[in-house]
Amino acid sequence: MSKISYPLNKILTAIARRHLLKDALTDEEMAGHELDDAERAALKAGDIARLYELGANPYLIRRVFRRRFTI
Amino acid sequence: MAEIVAAALTSHAPLITGRPDVSKPEQRDRLYAGFHELRRRLAATRPDLLVMFVNDHLQNFAYDNLPAFCVGLAASYDAPSEGGAKLMRMAPRKIGGHPAWAMALLEGGLAAGIDFAYSYEIESWDELSVPLHFLMPEGDVPIVTVYTNCAAPPLPTPRRCREMGAFVGGFVRSRPPRERIALVGTGGLSHWVGTPETGRINPDFDRRVLDHVVRGEVEPLARLTRDEIEREGGNGGQEIRNWIALLAAVPGWRGEVLAYEPVAEWITGCATVWVHP
Numbered sequence: 001m002s003k004i005s006y007p008l009n010k011i012l013t014a015i016a017r018r019h020l021l022k023d024a025l026t027d028e029e030m031a032g033h034e035l036d037d038a039e040r041a042a043l044k045a046g047d048i049a050r051l052y053e054l055g056a057n058p059y060l061i062r063r064v065f066r067r068r069f070t071i
Numbered sequence: 072m073a074e075i076v077a078a079a080l081t082s083h084a085p086l087i088t089g090r091p092d093v094s095k096p097e098q099r100d101r102l103y104a105g106f107h108e109l110r111r112r113l114a115a116t117r118p119d120l121l122v123m124f125v126n127d128h129l130q131n132f133a134y135d136n137l138p139a140f141c142v143g144l145a146a147s148y149d150a151p152s153e154g155g156a157k158l159m160r161m162a163p164r165k166i167g168g169h170p171a172w173a174m175a176l177l178e179g180g181l182a183a184g185i186d187f188a189y190s191y192e193i194e195s196w197d198e199l200s201v202p203l204h205f206l207m208p209e210g211d212v213p214i215v216t217v218y219t220n221c222a223a224p225p226l227p228t229p230r231r232c233r234e235m236g237a238f239v240g241g242f243v244r245s246r247p248p249r250e251r252i253a254l255v256g257t258g259g260l261s262h263w264v265g266t267p268e269t270g271r272i273n274p275d276f277d278r279r280v281l282d283h284v285v286r287g288e289v290e291p292l293a294r295l296t297r298d299e300i301e302r303e304g305g306n307g308g309q310e311i312r313n314w315i316a317l318l319a320a321v322p323g324w325r326g327e328v329l330a331y332e333p334v335a336e337w338i339t340g341c342a343t344v345w346v347h348p
Contacts, residue, residue, distance in 0.1 A: 002224060004134070004224075006134050009129075009133065009134045010133075010134060010135070013129055013133040013134065016129065016130070017130060017133075018154070019152075019154030019155065019157070019158070048265075049267050052265070052266055052267060057129060057134075057222070057223055057265070058264055058265025058266045058269075058306055059128045059129055059222050059223075059264060059265055059306075060129055060265070061265040062264050062265035062269070063128070063129075063265075069269055069270075070270075071269060071270040071335075071336075071338060
């Protein structure tokens with residue numbers, strides 16, 4: 001069973017449901033979310049591999065950070 | 072007894088309609104031809120309802136509330152919504168639902184021990200929008216949806232999906248004889264989406280699945296574990312649960328593969344299959 005981060009998935013779901021594409025998230029966009037330091041850093045960097053390691057759902061990673069994928 | 076007049080299985084992927092330009096023309100044309108032939112055969116059966124085994128992609132059911140199985144009671148479905156339409160490059164449209172029929176399915180399931188959740192509002196992503204773009208461009212036949220969680224583990228087991236599908240098949244046959252019901256399952260085949268292996272496709276896995284479908288064998292598919300599917304078919308391969316449910320609804324029926332193309336540019340092993348007695 002893969003790791004699941006509820007805070008990561010919660011913020012990514014909110015963005016995905018608005019059909020927004022991001023390269024990275026800003027501090028302002030993350031304000032009010034209960035993310036830990038590693039999660040904030042990965043979102044701020046748009047680090048899709050790290051987000052997967054930290055427990056973000058891959059469908060949400062793909063939806064939000066689509067432009068980060070080479071394919 | 073109502074008649075199951077048709078059954079079809081297809082892949083779904085937003086790039087099938089969203090980026091036809093990036094695929095190899097010969098692969099795209101063969102797959103589109105498969106969709107068109109499915110449409111022709113489906114229309115010829117004159118269904119008055121499509122029951123669709125599909126899965127969400129966290130558009131509707133996210134980590135605050137994740138049903139294993141959910142019956143759509145929506146009066147209409149965004150298939151796609153304006154937002155989704157941009158990515159899938161199709162016009163936004165509404166497809167009519169059939170809330171009364173869906174409620175009967177829901178109540179029947181709960182009475183039989185299939186603990187469906189239900190939803191009055193569903194925004195379709197590619198699970199409905201892309202297959203229906205090809206299969207029902209007129210959008211003139213109402214749909215009832217049965218959503219299975221294939222995208223946010225832990226997932227219902229393939230075995231449980233077989234049981235759910237068998238219930239749906241039995242329920243359809245218990246309906247009044249005047250009803251003409253078609254079944255459609257969408258999803259798969261192998262694809263890795265959003266993971267470090269994004270873009271991988273495993274044609275060997277896909278052919279094994281299709282071989283079972285052609286022989287009408289649901290049991291070997293129902294015996295697969297989540298880990299086996301993940302390893303061989305990727306996280307997107309988990310969507311074969313929708314295929315398993317459909318096959319279980321029509322025991323003894325066999326698949327005829329109209330098209331199979333591992334389309335690297337669409338990051339999906341894509342198939343269209345007609346399922347018949």
